[in-house]
Amino acid sequence: MKIIILGAGVIGVASAYQLAKDGHEVTVIEKAEEAAGFTSFGNAGLVTCGHSHSWASPDAPGQMLRSFLRNDRKIGFQPQLSPSQWLWALKFLRQCTPENSRKNSLNMQRLAQYSTEMLQEVVGETGVEYDRRQKGLIYFYRTQKSLDAAAHQADLLAEDGIASEILDRDGVVAREPNFAHLKDKLTGALYVPSDESGDSNLFTLALVRKCEQMGVTFRYGENVVSLEGNGDEIAAVLTDRGREEADAYVVCLGIYSPHLIRQLGLKLPIYPVRGYSITLPMTDSSKGPHQAGVDEDNLLAYSALGNRLRITSTAEIAGYSNAYEGKEFLGMIDEGKTLFGEAADFSDPKLWVGLRPMMPGGVPVIDRSPYSNLWLNTGHGHLGWTMSNGSARILADLVGQRQPQIDTKGMRYDG
Ligand SMILES: Cc1cc2nc3c(=O)[nH]c(=O)nc-3n(C[C@H](O)[C@H](O)[C@H](O)COP(=O)(O)OP(=O)(O)OC[C@H]3O[C@@H](n4cnc5c(N)ncnc54)[C@H](O)[C@@H]3O)c2cc1C
Numbered sequence: 085m086k087i088i089i090l091g092a093g094v095i096g097v098a099s100a101y102q103l104a105k106d107g108h109e110v111t112v113i114e115k116a117e118e119a120a121g122f123t124s125f126g127n128a129g130l131v132t133c134g135h136s137h138s139w140a141s142p143d144a145p146g147q148m149l150r151s152f153l154r155n156d157r158k159i160g161f162q163p164q165l166s167p168s169q170w171l172w173a174l175k176f177l178r179q180c181t182p183e184n185s186r187k188n189s190l191n192m193q194r195l196a197q198y199s200t201e202m203l204q205e206v207v208g209e210t211g212v213e214y215d216r217r218q219k220g221l222i223y224f225y226r227t228q229k230s231l232d233a234a235a236h237q238a239d240l241l242a243e244d245g246i247a248s249e250i251l252d253r254d255g256v257v258a259r260e261p262n263f264a265h266l267k268d269k270l271t272g273a274l275y276v277p278s279d280e281s282g283d284s285n286l287f288t289l290a291l292v293r294k295c296e297q298m299g300v301t302f303r304y305g306e307n308v309v310s311l312e313g314n315g316d317e318i319a320a321v322l323t324d325r326g327r328e329e330a331d332a333y334v335v336c337l338g339i340y341s342p343h344l345i346r347q348l349g350l351k352l353p354i355y356p357v358r359g360y361s362i363t364l365p366m367t368d369s370s371k372g373p374h375q376a377g378v379d380e381d382n383l384l385a386y387s388a389l390g391n392r393l394r395i396t397s398t399a400e401i402a403g404y405s406n407a408y409e410g411k412e413f414l415g416m417i418d419e420g421k422t423l424f425g426e427a428a429d430f431s432d433p434k435l436w437v438g439l440r441p442m443m444p445g446g447v448p449v450i451d452r453s454p455y456s457n458l459w460l461n462t463g464h465g466h467l468g469w470t471m472s473n474g475s476a477r478i479l480a481d482l483v484g485q486r487q488p489q490i491d492t493k494g495m496r497y498d499g
Pocket residue numbers: 090091092093094095096113114115116119120121122123124125126127128129130131132306307308309336337338339340357358359360361385396397437438439440441462463464465466467468469470471
């Protein structure tokens with residue numbers, strides 16, 4: 085089949101790889117001049133089952149309120165004159181019940197686990213290099229209440245047979261000796277040995293090169309404008325360079341996916357959730373993280389990506405802008421210094437803002453749309469790097485009319 089993929093983030097490129105592997109003739113259209121230049125560029129790099137829980141949890145509304153009252157903007161709703169933002173927020177709140185939260189988290193965890201296996205397979209097949217580190221991930225806590233929640237997370241992981249360990253203070257320092265200076269401030273951690281980290285931008289760019297060797301065409305600097313419907317099929321994609329027909333089309337446009345399919349009368353509740361990252365040159369890697377992780381009570385994720393230290397923070401429901409002034413990063417720079425101040429040069433951090441393509445419950449949509457040859461692989465929120473390779477394999481199986489290897493309940497289009 086001739087298949088056109090719209091969008092060359094980590095999801096679009098992983099999809100191109102799996103579809104090309106199945107023998108399809110694949111073209112990827114991307115408006116930027118390179119792949120993975122948007123949300124897949126500067127993320128925390130965690131490949132994480134341990135963090136594969138829905139952000140729409142019973143605690144989320146209270147956390148957002150507290151964050152708002154403290155004006156710390158770590159998790160925030162910044163009201164816009166936008167009905168789609170308010171509609172999305174209502175849908176998010178509806179997903180915050182204990183039942184929905186558990187159901188969504190298990191769906192996400194299942195996909196994350198499968199994706200981690202698929203990442204292994206793709207790396208084995210292609211040999212792509214991306215500053216990978218396979219040492220597990222550590223999620224550490226500063227209060228007893230949050231450590232108690234970690235036990236719940238460990239139980240959830242165990243439901244899918246994912247091993248984890250709860251560590252006390254000494255256990256944390258044994259795993260991460262560079263936290264010795266923090267020992268008194270910690271209550272413990274969850275350690276997930278099968279989790280890992282790596283640079284999703286480097287991964288995607290390396291996979292583009294493999295895809296090209298397999299015959300995939302990448303067209304950059306081309307803006308997808310609309311899809312031309314014909315009955316219950318898509319007849320063509322229209323871009324700023326013209327009209328192109330294919331047998332099938334796959335939407336992987338991240339936060340812009342709903343905008344394209346809205347023209348066809350299809351709804352997709354994806355809204356941007358803004359986050360920040362800083363990247364610093366490591367000056368003494370022996371003082372940097374042994375394994376990547378998350379400072380859960382400060383909502384700070386970090387990883388060593390080769391000779392760079394990456395730190396990310398913040399989840400703001402604040403519209404489509406990725407502009408920044410610079411002062412938004414000051415808090416996370418200070419927090420980063422208290423963790424790894426001796427490891428990296430904090431004098432001139434590379435600043436980045438990313439917009440997570442978030443579904444209200446956090447579970448992406450990997451499915452055929454009501455148009456028989458239009459497929460969706462989008463809405464991966466805070467876990468797109470983690471979920472990319474499994475999502476791509478599921479998509480390729482569905483396109484090839486094969487049963488995916490995991491249950492895709494919860495990932496279906498229900499517009
Ligand atoms: C601060 C932060 C930290 C994160 N940390 C992690 C992490 O540790 N682990 C993890 O798993 N995930 C993480 N994520 C989430 C992850 O980065 C995203 O889920 C993932 O990058 C989404 O990939 P995507 O391909 O769907 O979207 P994108 O990467 O946004 O790709 C969509 C592509 O479509 C293109 N496009 C859009 N409109 C058009 C158009 N009209 N025509 C042509 N092309 C178009 C865009 O240019 C873009 O390249 C993080 C995100 C943020 C912001």
